[in-house]
Amino acid sequence: MNIRHLRHFVVLAETLHFGQAAKRLHMSQPPLSRQIVALEEYLGFELFQRHSRAVSLTPAGAGFYQQTKRILDELDFAVRSAQAMARGERGELRVGFTMCAAWSILPELLAVFGEDFPDVAVTLHETLPRDLQGALLSGDVDVGISFPVDVGNSLMYQPLFCEPLCAVLPAGHTLEASESIRAEALANDSFITFPASTAPELHDAVMSCCQRAGFTPNIHLQTQLQQTIVNLVARGLGVSLVPDSMRRMQLQGAVFKSLEWSPLVEQGLFWSANNHNPCLAPFLQTALKRYPQTASA
Amino acid sequence: MNIRHLRHFVVLAETLHFGQAAKRLHMSQPPLSRQIVALEEYLGFELFQRHSRAVSLTPAGAGFYQQTKRILDELDFAVRSAQAMARGERGELRVGFTMCAAWSILPELLAVFGEDFPDVAVTLHETLPRDLQGALLSGDVDVGISFPVDVGNSLMYQPLFCEPLCAVLPAGHTLEASESIRAEALANDSFITFPASTAPELHDAVMSCCQRAGFTPNIHLQTQLQQTIVNLVARGLGVSLVPDSMRRMQLQGAVFKSLEWSPLVEQGLFWSANNHNPCLAPFLQTALKRYPQTASA
């Protein structure tokens, strides 16, 4: 039994005329007759009743027609669906990201990707920057969004987005009224930061910002997440320099101030060169389309 | 694309080893390789990743595997189901029957048939004896259960069951206490009968019963159905002779009495010789098995 046999059978069942069915199948009538006979012999029962001048379905043939038509449709759908999966237009994509990405580019990336590829199911995984590399290499996630971290040779990186730092102060701070401030003005404040190992690149940016302003920050408290830092600042426990996108976190008691000068902090996409999830390429492409890279580092 | 391609693909997707898959498919390894390549070329994407020493499914291949496996299972089921339909073990059977059959052999026939052929959906159609022939010839029903009526040449008949008549009297009738009665005793009662055209054979039986007893029944009321006759008798409107199986109609006010002599009334199966419903033969066979015919007219 062949798919062709079945397709021929379906057409014949619909036309009930060997000649016309053969025409619709772009073949001559004799082979169609033979195909049907062969199918009947394989199945072990008659599909059609050959009356003198007319052809009609037997009851079993009619039942088989309904099933066969449905199954052929499902097969066609399965083929198209698998082809879409191969093109990455359909499937699953697991995205690992840092909290900072969640406050900056992640929502926009997901919105744009979801518009272009509505049939890709995206699973989100909050990840600390230092865990991202392992998650990518072990295959737990397909793509990561984070500050640049040390990449092994099988990990790829594509920068997407740069933003300055901004200062976050507790309400009532002497600088609350200023439009924008200089980092120097915070030289005597107590700082809330995070361990260098959590996000080296961002840590470097904060430190270089202070160094350029001629002071070493007076570190009072350390935590992991930027959003925790903002929370602590809001409770009056110190000041900090955080990525500008953290402004979106509108928290009573926390005031964000632009810096007159700040290094740029970069975020981008990481992925494993060994990952063959076909949804990965479309995601990278969509991300680049949304955040075009003018030739820079 | 061929069903064989798909079956080969499914086995390979399960073994992930060309050699073992080929063995399970009772073929050698090279044609299997070629089949898979051909399938991949037809589909337009890779189903498997060929690593140095291992074979693994691509994401699209994994999706296609699930669909394909399900579809092949459905196809196998459709084939078996259609084969069962061709054998008459599955399908639909429309049974036309008279009210008298409903009171006598129909329930037993349906019970026996339902046990042997649980997957045949039986549709019941109450029919007046005179309408049965038309329903059979037009294909509205597949088989009829009735008294023998005039059969055309394309209508087949198989007798199944014979039963005597019995008398039905209103409660309080002078014969109420008798164990069994002679028809002569009803010579002066007013009779409730039915038109000869409704069921000629049964009508003949009633008339011949009275004739043999030496009287012509004094017909007071006529209706179509035996059950209506019994109802009218129960309301004291007369007496009647009805098939013995009508005793099952236990109606207050109606008393059934055996006759010391009665002609036998026959019921049997009718069907059209042109009807090719495969469920018909199993039904006839089951009926004959339940009501075996000792060689008689």
Added chain:
DNA sequence: CCTATCAATGCAAAAGTAGCATTAATCAAT
């Protein structure tokens, strides 16, 4: 560096499938 394992390829035989021409059967119109 060699060997074992596994998938791919070359090639010839076999099987299956197609089309053309023709036959067989039956209905419709003389």
Added chain:
DNA sequence: ATTGATTAATGCTACTTTTGCATTGATAGG
């Protein structure tokens, strides 16, 4: 009743596909 037209089946040959055997190519492990 006879003829003609229509429709499905059959005979036959050419072509395509599929198979198995033998072999090659590639790679991981000893």
